[in-house]
Structures are given as C-alpha cells and as structure tokens.
Amino acid sequence: xxxxxxxxxxxxxxxxxxxxxxxxxxxxxxxxxxxxxxxxxxxxxxxxxxxxxxxxxxxxxxxxxxxxxxxxxxxxxxxxxxxxxxxxxxxxxxxxxxxxxxxxxxxxxxxxxxxxxxxxxxxxxxxxxxxxxxxxxxxxxxxxxxxxxxxxxxxxxxxxxxxxxxxxxxxxxxxxxxxxxxxxxxxxxxxxxxxxxx
Numbered sequence: 001x002x003x004x005x006x007x008x009x010x011x012x013x014x015x016x017x018x019x020x021x022x023x024x025x026x027x028x029x030x031x032x033x034x035x036x037x038x039x040x041x042x043x044x045x046x047x048x049x050x051x052x053x054x055x056x057x058x059x060x061x062x063x064x065x066x067x068x069x070x071x072x073x074x075x076x077x078x079x080x081x082x083x084x085x086x087x088x089x090x091x092x093x094x095x096x097x098x099x100x101x102x103x104x105x106x107x108x109x110x111x112x113x114x115x116x117x118x119x120x121x122x123x124x125x126x127x128x129x130x131x132x133x134x135x136x137x138x139x140x141x142x143x144x145x146x147x148x149x150x151x152x153x154x155x156x157x158x159x160x161x162x163x164x165x166x167x168x169x170x171x172x173x174x175x176x177x178x179x180x181x182x183x184x185x186x187x188x189x190x191x192x193x194x195x196x197x198x
Contacts, residue, residue: 003034006094018042021051030058032097035080037064037071045074052079059100063088082106131194134180142179145172149185150192 004011013028015021017039025033033051035044048060061082062075075083081100084093085108096106135143141162148158155173159166173185182188192198 002090003094003097006097009094009097018044018047021047022054025051025058032059032061032100034097035060035062037062037075045071045078048075048080049078061096061100061106084108085110127194128196131191132196134191135195135197138176138179142172142176145169146176146188147192147197149173149176150189150198152189 003009012030013024015024018035019041021033021035021042035048035051037044039047044062044064048062051057051060057079059081060075060079061084062071062080063084063086064071065086072083082096082105084096084106088096088108092108099106135146138146141164144162145158148161153161155166155169158164158169162169164172173188176188177183180188180191182191189198
C-alpha cells in the first residue's frame with residue numbers, strides 16, 4: 001500500500017516466504033525485491049543468496065527488525081543493495097527504492113554506523129595482530145626494551161629496570177629499529193601500543 005501510493009513505483013508481486021521468491025520473481029520480473037529476513041520455510045538471507053546468484057537478478061533491499069552485524073554482513077555479501085530496518089519512516093523506504101533503482105546502494109543510518117564500527121574494529125584487530133607479529137620476531141630482551149620504550153622509559157631507566165648497561169640498551173634499540181624497519185623510538189612506542197603491550 002505504501003509503495004503502491006508512489007506514482008513512479010508499481011508493486012508487481014508478492015511472496016509469502018523465501019521459498020516462493022524465485023517463482024514470484026520469474027513471473028513478475030521486478031526491478032527491485034523488498035526482502036524480509038524473518039520468514040518461514042526459507043529466510044530472506046537464503047532467498048537473497050539464491051536470487052542474486054541468478055543471471056541478471058533484480059536488486060534486493062533487505063528489511064528487518066534486527067540490526068545484528070552478522071545479518072547485515074551476510075545480506076551485503078549475498079548481494080543486497082540495501083539494508084533497512086522496519087522502523088524506517090515510510091518516506092525513507094520509498095526514497096530507498098528510488099535510490100536503488102538509480103543504481104546506488106542504500107543503508108539505514110543505524111546500519112551504516114554499525115558497519116563503520118565493524119570495519120574500524122577489524123582494522124584495529126588487524127593492526128594489533130600485525131604489531132604482535134612484529135614484536136614476536138624480536139628476541140626476549142629486544143621485546144622487553146621495545147615495551148619499555150612504549151612505556152616512555154629513557155635508556156638510563158631501561159638500563160636500571162632490566163639490569164643491563166646503557167650501551168647494551170642502545171644496542172638493543174638499534175637492533176629493534178633495524179629488525180622492524182622503523183625510524184625512531186616513537187615508532188617503537190607506537191608499535192608496542194598497537195600490540196596492546198602498553
């Protein structure tokens with residue numbers, strides 16, 4: 001009813017659940033499918049995956065009451081062009097159909113924020129993993145020196161804390177810089193921080 005009221009949108013078919021989607025799409029040949037995630041027999045994510053695997057498939061907008069990350073990511077990996085929550089205002093739903101018909105993707109603001117957060121978390125995880133791998137390439141003593149640098153210790157302080165001469169500390173710092181292809185102590189400190197050691 002909502003979409004049918006828009007002059008430039010025609011509702012050409014409906015399906016009761018995911019198992020009817022393929023036949024309904026074959027019969028009606030829509031440009032866009034609004035897909036609910038929660039349906040009996042076959043859910044909307046499975047139906048989206050099947051539909052988008054076809055030759056020249058329609059665009060899919062997934063509608064759901066859930067904004068769980070795994071639903072969003074699975075829907076987008078399956079080829080959905082839009083992901084909207086069911087509490088999206090009616091005017092925004094109509095606008096989403098128009099945007100996707102024009103060839104652009106559409107995500108509700110809440111979903112966009114979640115995805116940005118997910119990507120940021122993954123980037124942070126990758127950065128931490130890479131930093132830990134780099135620290136793992138050091139000897140135990142070199143690693144201790146790198147972490148001490150990350151804690152802001154001077155060579156003299158590291159010398160006292162780790163019971164080694166200042167000359168030995170300097171030698172370890174030089175080896176850390178060389179092994180990790182870093183330019184200065186600040187980069188060592190940042191690496192120790194990224195690795196979660198300080």
